[in-house]
Amino acid sequence: MFWDPLFDKVSTLVGAEPDQLKLIAGLLISFPLGSLYIRLPPSRPNIAHLFSVIVSTIFLVPLLGLGGGMLHLLFSIAGTYLIVVTMKGPNMPWVAFCFVMGHLLFNHISRHVLSIPATTIEITGTQMVLVMKLSTFAWNIHDGRQNPETRLTTVPNPLAFLGYCFFFPSILVGPSFNYATYDSLVHHRIYRVAPPGTSVEQAKAAKRRVPYGRKRVAYLHFVIGLAFLGVYSIYSSKLSYGRILTPIWSTWSLGEKFGFVQLAGLIARTKYYAVWSLSEGACILTGLGFNGYDQKTGRTLWNRVRNVNIVGIETAESYKVLFDSWNCRTNVWLRDVVYKRLTKKGKKPGSKQSMATFVTSAVWHGIDPGQFRRYVRPYFLPQSETSSQIPKRVYDIAGWIVVQTNLNYIVAPFLLLSLKGSIQAWHRMYWYSPIVVALSMAFFSAGGRRKLKRGLDKRNAASVPRAAPPSFKISPPSPAVLPKDDVPPPPAPEDERDSSDLRWVKHALDNPSYQDSGEGVGIGVSIPDEWMESARGTPTSEKGDPLKME
Template identity: 40%
Template structure:
């Protein structure tokens, strides 16, 4: 039975699409449902698993009308479960990875052939993308549980699965309702501790208010200013500086939609007890373990790496742990090849639209420029840490490390780095939203390709001898008799 008759009048009243109203409604009712979930005794884990399965089924079938696609997702869950259970060798996680990614990619193709991937409607590929992260991570966690602990890093040791779950437990984990529609995903070890009651509970409806504010910004401003503005005749009539300014505003407006839905799911997850990471020095509980976005670090980023780490956080963890680390040979340092394979995986995971590939291809080069900048330029502007005035006593505590002084050069470096990061990111992400190859290229053309000039100009400098010159300049300064004089102090270690 479809519940469209309930949501259709509301969609007309608020001026939003039916799919948008149904999705936001599911995210909002996850708040009171989260309060119910946390009240199920930890001595009754079966009830918690069944609760997740029931709520997820309610979302998919009568609300979103995705009955058959939901059964296909359940098929992915069952297939992953039995592969992880029966295949014992190191190929197991790769088998799961390629099967799940392949099924997702086929659904992306099917949507392009028989639907409209550009109409903005809510499609089953959305929750399937979340499920792919969850299932492939589970496969790697199981494999890590079969490996010697000395071969594992900190994250792998923490998330390894040593006790294989029952099918009911695995279904409850796969269909954990606060994140089943738009994420973020969670690892099985985290879900297990949540059900066992070893996570702590916290409540916050403040997240919901912020989320609704972000969604209000997007709904109110996007019809007037968005990345789609870049392919209008009006946009081309404006001066180039004004066009560049508009695209920066459009970037925040486009991101506000993601801020809204991710913050909504974060709040609902917290209500179930997920996200507690400890206490601050003042004793205040910290509940950011379920966060999928850190808005300030994105809108005012220190550098590109910091921005990427703060955006779609759980997806970045998945890409890092299940792709980036796994394609890097043991004992070798990850480099350009690992980065590009990771970005390619992210593009395929998102879909087949050419705009994704433009964005992630350029993103790989931006990452390389950022890495070169941090290793060659940043050490030149970071001041030296002064020596502590109080030495450690015989049996006394060690002196507190002193913070490096703030210098004018470092301030200028930070400001310029933030401006460059914002400019490049909004340029790079424009095709991601426009989707079509022609519109993505046209938007870049109307922006006079400024992002390409910045990125490839920097690469030409670094690979044309600039990186070697900067490193030589630093080493020469360190050999000076008094290298700490002047505005630039050169004795800070590489970071």
């Protein structure tokens, strides 16, 4: 295309591949297009559907040169649509899942056979996002047929389905989301959430306008994405895992080698932080990111399709926090489409469910850090409000060091993309991560788990306060319980429009536990935690809560 020489020239200036620059260009163009998209009339949804289809086609075909890849996407979309329409039985979603996964596997194998370089942008990245959308859609239709109150009750028309599949801000790198969310965005029903503390009249007015804060949160992610792009472009070549395989590695001291691995892992993650931040910001500009209101502050939430919690990853003190913070939408997909679907109602998850889930994500979701969190961490927790917090801080810092150093070791194959090179790199890193895991497993298997549990039982028993002697003091009568209609209203929301109040920045990037009820915030059920429970033989309910044995 006519713009190829421009990208070639920029490539020589910044040191990035032309394909990668085109991908970034598509993400950046999505911002002004997102501001236009939100102004499309909700009374004419076909315009929004066509808008996304046209823009995504331009991104994939003339910009990235993926005309053949576009045909692959259309094949998966058409096949899934036919399966959903023609099949009515319980096997329909599984047939759709196998169809899209089989097609993706075919393209993955093709890329390997053709030896396409990792720096080349091809269709499998976009297809991976589409697989999540299509398989989720099939399950949503199935659920709607079983229970009309849940998910989708009717199959959308082909144009609406194409608009969902080709939603332009997420077509290149995600995030994924379900069709109901897309439909509510197109018709502007996504904003029909009353702010806390508002009257009926105010709530009705709020439903007629886009909530406050959309632009500033979107462009905050825009700035974050550009900042990480800058860091990656400057340091990616100097701090590449490939340098582990060069002769210079042998000239470094042990401390230099260890430090290099940690910095290389951090720089490798900045690439994902950049593209995911940009795509999330563009989605927020379209309105898709709206997730209601913070129940404590009343501030608007724009994290419905959050795909990464950068602060959570870089400060993770356990693998549970790490897993829940990285590629969040994929975790939601794994939970809803694989893990929960293979677990029968009222039954505990077993090896089939666990292995089916982890094979599709990553085999390195180790279980031993969970053992430490369950049996070791409680020894460092304060036993009362007056107890010192120092032991817990020490444990948290140690946990952060272990999580980060092991993560930076494990990700080497994802950057080197070679079995021989990965083995050689791990050997030059002295296999420190597997050694730590092996020692932990040996400790717990050799009786460490039982000893720690007995110690915890004694510690908990000693901390139970003795019963106080009976008191003859006459207490005043308890106040009358207010009827429901007389319950005081929640506090008024904080004023978000105060230009001098910069707390919105922290609020936009935070993910406190009390916000976990919204779609896209965390994954609700922690798959690593449930796998641990199943490994110990502890039955769990459908929601993931431990079942009490009578």
